[in-house]
Amino acid sequence: MSNPKIFLLFLFTFFLTFSTSGQTADAPFDLLITNARVVDGTGNPWFRADVAIKNGRIVKIGRIAQADAKQIVDAKNQILAPGFIDVHAHTENIFNHPDAENFIQMGVTSLVTGNCGSSVTDVESFLGRYEQTPLAVNLATLIAHGSVRSKVLGAENRAPTAEELKRMEEIVETAMKNGAVGLSTGLIYVPGTYAKTDEVISLAQVANKYQGIYASHIRNEGDTVFEAIAEAINIGEQTNIPVDISHFKISSKKHWGKTGETLGLVRAAREKGLVVTVDQYAYTASSTSLDTILPGWALAGGREDGKKRLADKATRAKIVEEIKKTLKDSRFKDFSYANVATYAANKEYNGLNIKEITKRAKGKDKLDAQIEQILEMYAAGGAQMVYHKMDEADVQSIMREPFTMIASDSGVRQFGEGVPHPRGYGNNARVLGRYVRELKLLALEDAIRKMTSLPAQTFGLRDRGLIREGFAADFVIFDETRIADRATFENPHQYPVGISNVYVNGAAVFADEKMTGARTGVALRRGEN
Ligand SMILES: [Zn+2]
Known part of the structure; x- marks a missing residue:
């Protein structure tokens, strides 16, 4: 620094740098992602920005001086999007598989489990397990009608007595108080299938009192799919609870091509003022x-x-x-x-x-x-x-619908075990590779919205699902020209390609296409996150 003018300039820049960082916090940012194209989760077109993170939160978005950060990661002009929120998971056993690698590798940073009528019944101790066993992902749970019913009346094919119904309501109430995000049903399964609509309405009323959602694997997805959708909507109408129809599909050849009518029922309900959404995985086969x-x-x-x-x-x-x-x-x-x-x-x-x-x-x-x-x-x-019971054209028309979320319906996969449905390894990447890039069915920004802000809004995760200052720093960095699923029905144990980094609460759990071993997920309780 022999030139005094340059030295002065240096001092001046130094002063400026620290005075700007002082606007957001005294200390530098923990992490700065530079050179990103941000798809923020709203559905708005991408924009170019740096993203600064401190204490697990997004604290600044824009042009940010690099000297302000402890760590800098160059996104290399890739897409930076909110971490994907998979609202239809079956991960009751996740604490035995805390890295949840199949989800992380497809960009999923938050899960909602307890779907299809099957959950833990003690939500407090379930979510409390994070203290002993931190997970790589964030996790919320529903309280499931089938599990509650089987606790009270086993697998009996009958209506509950008034006293039994009261006990079921109490279990749901306790679960909701302990942070469950809503009630789920699996009305094709034992014992959910033995419940009449009024029993579900009673429990949905309790969930609604705590601003929960009603997520349903409806009574039939084939021959009587119309009646089953109508039942789900009716439960919303009777109780005012928001309804999410899980893994929306038509699995009867007789009704293939009738998504105009099935989606029409949902559209009509929304026009009446009811909150009804659906979720979907991007395949023509189901798994149960x-x-x-x-x-x-x-x-x-x-x-x-x-x-x-x-x-x-x-x-x-x-x-x-x-x-x-x-x-x-x-x-x-x-x-x-x-x-x-x-x-x-x-x-x-x-x-x-x-x-x-x-x-x-x-x-x-x-x-x-x-x-x-x-x-x-x-x-x-x-x-x-x-x-293999669905029609590709139906899958596509459901996906195009603005109220459709993308969700896997998957559990935590154990690499190499069995021949499970490929959705557990590929769902999000498949939507972004096949349906966005190859088929141009959706804009990239809209597909991201269906994986991020729409699920967050629907399931009440208030500070996730957007790249926004103050929000949790869950995000994924990927190359939209390369992202693709590789898992197939024949060979499902294959991770997707094109996703380079995944961050959960500000920490890299997946960096440069490798798991880091970090487990920075948190329990997501209704009303808190
Ligand atoms: Zn289901």
């Missing part, structure tokens, strides 16, 4: 249990009771007949649409469809033999399945 092929009444009381029914010749014949009728009504000719994801009793069946398995096990594969095979597998403990 083998048990759902059997009629609900045949499953009452649990598997041992179900096996007793199958042992009775006349009852077995009735079950077979109903399975055939349901199949015929939805216009599938056999069970080749049904692939095994995981079958504990015989892992060799994983990845094969029921028709192939029947051929292998029985040397024949006619429909009757396939149904026998299904019943034998049910009796042997059941299986997790992947059902």
Whole structure:
């Protein structure tokens, strides 16, 4: 510094730098992301900005002097977006898999679990587990009707008594007080399927008192999907609770192409002033249990009771007949649409469809033999399945709808185990790669909105889902020209490409395409975050 003029200039710049940083905080920023194209989650077009983070929060967005930060990360002109909020997860076991790598690697920084009628019933101790076992992701939970019901009246196929209903309401109330974000149902599953609408309304009233949401796996997604959507909307209308219809779809060939009508029911409800949204994963196959092929009444009381029914010749014949009728009504000719994801009793069946398995096990594969095979597998403990029952055109028209959120319906994956649905590894990347870049079905900004601010708004996560000063510093950096899912139905254990960095509460959990081991997630309790 031999030139005194340059020295003075240096001093002046030094002074300026610190006086600007003094506007936001005394100390420098913890982290500064430079050279980013920000898609802020509102749906607005991207803009160029630096993003500064301090104490896990976004504190400044704009042109920011680099000297102000302890750490600087160059986004290299990639997209910086809010971390994805996956409102339809099944991650009750997440504390055994705290890195939640399949979610982190697809850009998901917050999860809502407890969907489809199945959750923990003690929300306080569940979310309290963060203290012993921090997670890489943030986590919220719903309180699930099916789990509450089964705690009070097991798998019994009957209405609760007044006293039992009161106990169910109390469990829901305690869960809501302890931070559950709403009530979920799984009205196709045991025991949810044994509940009439009025029972759900009673519990939805309790959730609504605490400003929760009602998220429903509706009673039927196939032949009677219209009635099932109407039931969900009716529950919203009777109680005033906002309704989210989970994994919105049409899984009966008879109704393929009728998304104009199914979405129309939701649009009409919204026009009436009801808050109704839907969520969706970006695939034409669903994943659920083998048990759902059997009629609900045949499953009452649990598997041992179900096996007793199958042992009775006349009852077995009735079950077979109903399975055939349901199949015929939805216009599938056999069970080749049904692939095994995981079958504990015989892992060799994983990845094969029921028709192939029947051929292998029985040397024949006619429909009757396939149904026998299904019943034998049910009796042997059941299986997790992947059902190829949707139409791509329907998936696309649901995705285009402004009130549709993107959510995976996935659990925490254990790398290499079974042949699970690929959505658990690829869902968000698939939307951004296939539907945004390749098919141009959506603008990038709109797809991001469906993964960020819309889920945050819908599930009451008040300081997440946007790149905004004061908001939690959950964000993802990706190359929109390269982002793509790689997980397939045949080979699902593959992480997506194109996402370089994922931050949760200001810390990098995924940096330069590698997990860092950081576990900076927090419990998201209704009303708090
Ligand atoms: Zn479901």
